[in-house]
Amino acid sequence: MLPIKTETLFFELALTLYFIATIIGIIGLFKGKKDTFKSILVLAIIGFILHTANIAVRYIEGGHIPITNLHEGASFFSWCIVALFLLLEYRYKIGLLGSFIMPIVLVLMLSSSMFPRGISPSLNPVLKSYWFGIHTILAFLGDAAFAMAAGIGVMYLIQERYVKSKHLSGLFQKLPSLQSLDEINYRLISLGFPLLTLAIITGVIWANTAWGTYWRWDPKEVWSLITWLIYALVLHLRLTVGWRGKKAAGLSIIGFILVIFTFFGVNLLLKGLHAFV
């Protein structure tokens, strides 16, 4: 036996790099130069590669998709966020984005590190279904889009504050324009919403094959539905009465708080059937 397992090593290294990236990102808010944001990106990329290695090793060792407990779930959740962050940074080059996203990633990774890490050799029979992979991956990709939308929403609210109050100092120069933040926020929610919808649909089908009923008002199911309704509302109000800008940003933050509660809170506080993740 090795004193430390390879996958654990990968996990700890990724966590450390995300930690450093977060610290640099927060310092960068106060006195950032171009190099600061480049270094966050580099750290995130290396961290992401190590993180991927961690997930791959767990997949090979366990023989199933490693999203079977809270440790793996939180870890996979942050993996999705980092992946989306890198894609977004590649596409929009926002620079400051890392300062708002990496803290979310770090918190998720830290909580992941506090849950038991064992790779279960005997998988819960319910999870032995191909719906399991489809459902969980869809759910976490959707949640990652919502996390990103919340980060962008915070940036919007800060920038909006500057423009409204006419004190154009501090981060005003570094933050993107209100319109582009609002648009990116909208696009992320438009991406996350269908993913969440599909996740719920696949979940329902899977529930029927596993337990014989489509919907059992399990806490996880209920809170997912509430989350889904919130995001449906965000999109609906934007298209009909033009709830954009500040209101959309605020709602996307509330939505993400619900996502987090559905993910952690339901598992830790309200016991239900959906006891794995």
Place this chain on the structure above:
Amino acid sequence: MNIIVIGLNHDTAPIDIREKASFNGPKLEEAIDILKNSPGIKENIILSTCNRVEIYANVTDIASGSERVKKFIADFHRIPEDLLNKSLYVHSGENAITHVFRVASSLDSMVVGEPQILGQLKDAFDIALKMKSSGVMLNKLMKKAISVAKRVRTETKIGESAVSISFAAVELAKKIFEDLSTKAFMLIGAGEMAELAAKHLISNGVKDVLVTNRTFERAENLAREFNGKAVEFDNFLPALVHTDIVICSTGAPNYILVKDHVHKIMKQRKNKPMFLIDISVPRNIDPEINDIDNVYLYDIDNLHGVVNINIEERNKEAEKGEEIVDEEVETFLKWQASLNAVPAIVALRDKAEAIRKEELENTLRKLGNLGEKDVKAIEALTNSIVNKLIHFPTAALKSASEDTEVIVDIVSRIFDLNTGTKNKSEDPGDRGNDEKQ
């Protein structure tokens, strides 16, 4: 090797003198040519912009060189010398170098941090290179000035934020809308400042331009000028539904746009953001409108506030820029000083070699017939003794530091060299003297 700067700028000369003294188009090349052929002026570069006219020269003698350049400017432009001298500044040595670096870095500009000056300096340098009027000294000075300017620009935030009302308006519009090319803009009323700001917005590519005025004819005229559409004053409110940016400047004594209007308009716009700029005094747009979501209202005082913060910011950054300039002037002086040592090193080598040859010949003559091998051995011996002995003074001369001149002087005296001291400036004390007239 003396660098001098002779010139005038927005601070020292009124506009009519600046106009008279400028070197435009063919005049520039003609002037460079005349200076090139003037005795005592080894190199020259002429920078001529609307805010400054400066001649950079490398002269054999500071005093006579400066006089010659001054007289040249007066003669060339037919400006009475005493009138011109009131506006001229003359810098030499360290001050000249500092001045050039400050000009390039836009620390000496009327609007500190404006970016055009560096391009203008590069153009001046290019023309000098093309006409071969600059040499080792000024080329190095220009290249260094350009790199100092870049350093100041990247290491400080000197050019970051807008310092005029109309630029501040454009900057804000870009922070609200990102892409102005899909946005419609309306000018309500007229006025110098409003029209200037409108021009800036239009040159930044707004899609539609609407103009409205109580006098429709005035609106039509302005619309023609801006390539836009005139709107009847009574119809401007409905037109606002499709307008994203508004500049308002009318003589109305009351608010022409109140909260109710904007509430309705925003509903119809589905809350698409609006940026309202009210530069009228008294104000024409109810300030409470700023409380409506997605509406951003700036009045003239707000814009002044933004500009003032930005100017303060620039001035703070300019101080950092000055530090960078000081640092770079020092390295340039070191380089220059190391050039001063070259003639001394050459003279020292020549002298040592001459002595060695003379003594070697004497000795060989006295010794009579020696084998070829012995002659070679003796030659090698003298060579190595001489080389080892002059190695130390040479090394001391080469190590460029601020006291090179002193070392050159000492070495010259000890070894009785006559070359090194000759073409140095008369007295180290007058480097960097400023004569302002």
